[in-house]
Amino acid sequence: MKIGLAYDLKEAALFTPGCPEDALEEYDSPETVEAIATALETSGHSVVKLGGGREFIANILQNNIAFVFNISEGMGNHRSREAQVPAILEMLDIPYSGSDPQCLAICLDKPLTKRLVTATGIRTPRWQLVTDYRQLKEISLDGFPLPAFAKPAYEGSSKGIRLGSRAETVAQIAEVAAALLEHYKQPVMIEEFIAGDEVTVSVLGNSPAKVLGIMRVIAKKRSASFVYSLEVKREWEQLVDYECPALLETNILDEIAGSSLEIFKILGCRDFARLDFKLSPEGVPYFLEINPLAGLNPKSSDLVIMAYKLGWTYQALISAILNAALQRYPQCVKG
Ligand SMILES: Nc1ncnc2c1ncn2[C@@H]1O[C@H](COP(=O)(O)OP(=O)(O)O)[C@@H](O)[C@H]1O
Ligand SMILES: [Mg+2]
Incomplete structure (x- = not known):
């Protein structure tokens, strides 16, 4: 199948003077784009790199694309920026991976997400x-x-x-x-501020979605005031260890897994997502946020690190996301 890859590269984005120095942090590196393209090609697909923004619009109109693998973060600091590319694809009736514009727009809005999640009785700070x-x-x-x-x-x-x-x-x-x-x-x-363990959860698939794994992020220098901050994410190899499966009590893991699947469902997520939780010092989980467009860098993204620790290859992870998406579009898989 001819698969288009939609992404926003750090180097293609404009850094406006006066913006915070982390303004381009969410955008991807060529390494991520190459790794996904290689994984899709290894599965027998041909890949067209569509890029992002205006370049994406020109490319999607010019190429006859059957399906888009989407990791585009969108432009500007609008709260619905992650919805931009999926909205264009829906307008053009082109199938794509991942969640739909409404889900992506809600999940980037942390307070709105928390309001929906608390309505189900799930704890959040x-x-x-x-x-x-x-x-x-x-x-x-x-x-x-x-x-x-x-x-x-x-x-x-x-x-x-x-x-x-x-x-x-x-x-x-x-x-x-x-x-x-x-x-x-x-x-x-x-x-x-919730002062206990930091945990991140990956969910894969649809009907039923399943928890791929639960990973604990452990500061090498243990501290109750640990924050998985920008400084730590940039220097993760020096500052944190990742423990997956997380060695927590079964009842805590069960609650985190159950809440994650419920949140994935009520927010209308599709194919894959990563959720962050903090635990109180007594081990009570609090939902922080969900990332339906979780990073897929082959070396540094939490979802990918988690998959490796569970014995997956990068190729298998990308194929699982692609297959989850393709199952939603029977017209793409027949014949
Ligand atoms: N209420 C909180 N209590 C304790 N730590 C928090 C809280 N909110 C965020 N953090 C810390 O900040 C990190 C990033 O916050 P998060 O809400 O996940 O934002 P992002 O979308 O940037 O990942 C978390 O992984 C956690 O370490
Ligand atoms: Mg987070």
Whole structure:
């Protein structure tokens, strides 16, 4: 089959002066694009690299593409940017991998996702949304549980998340939130800081979706104030160990797995996703966020590291995502 690959490269994106230095963090490297292309070709497909943005639009109109493998993050800092490419593909009636525009748009909006998830009774850290400076000055954070954590409402890849995102006092919360409002030009979410283990979960497939694995992210220098921040994600080889399967009690693992599948379902995710949880020091899981467009870098992405630790090859992982997607489109697989 002729498969188009939709992606946004760091080097193709424009770095606008005045933007935060992590502005391009979510975009992909040529290494990821090459690895996916090779995996698809090894499965017998021909691959057309479509790129992103205007280049993607030109390429998708010019080539006769049967199916798109989508890892595009989208343009701008709009909360629905991940929906851009799938929306164009739906308009052109071209099948594609991964979740649909509505799911992608919801999941990049952390507070909206949390509202939907809490409606099912799944635990998530207490939070307060601050939409602008004026509101930040007016709201009272007295009584908000401390320490707290402040993060941009519509980002991923730990953009805007540093070791200093954790605040010990109400004055510090206001300071961190004000800086985020200024630099990231979007609402800021203030959350109760959950101080125990960090866990990430991969889900694969549809009807039924299954948990591929649960991985614990362990700081080499153990600390209750650990944050899987931008600094840590950039230097992961020096700073963290990954434990998969996670060596946690069975009842905790069962709750995390059950919640993950329910969240995947209620948000309408498809094919694959990765979810982040923090555990309280007593081992109670709190849902942080879900990534329906989880990174697929062959070396550094958590989902891929998890798959390797469970004995998968990169090729097998990409094929599993592709096959999950193709099963949704019987017209692509017949004959
Ligand atoms: N409420 C919280 N309590 C403790 N740590 C948090 C909290 N929210 C985020 N973090 C830390 O910040 C990291 C990144 O936050 P996350 O919400 O997953 O954003 P991103 O979309 O950038 O991955 C988490 O993996 C975790 O280490
Ligand atoms: Mg995360």
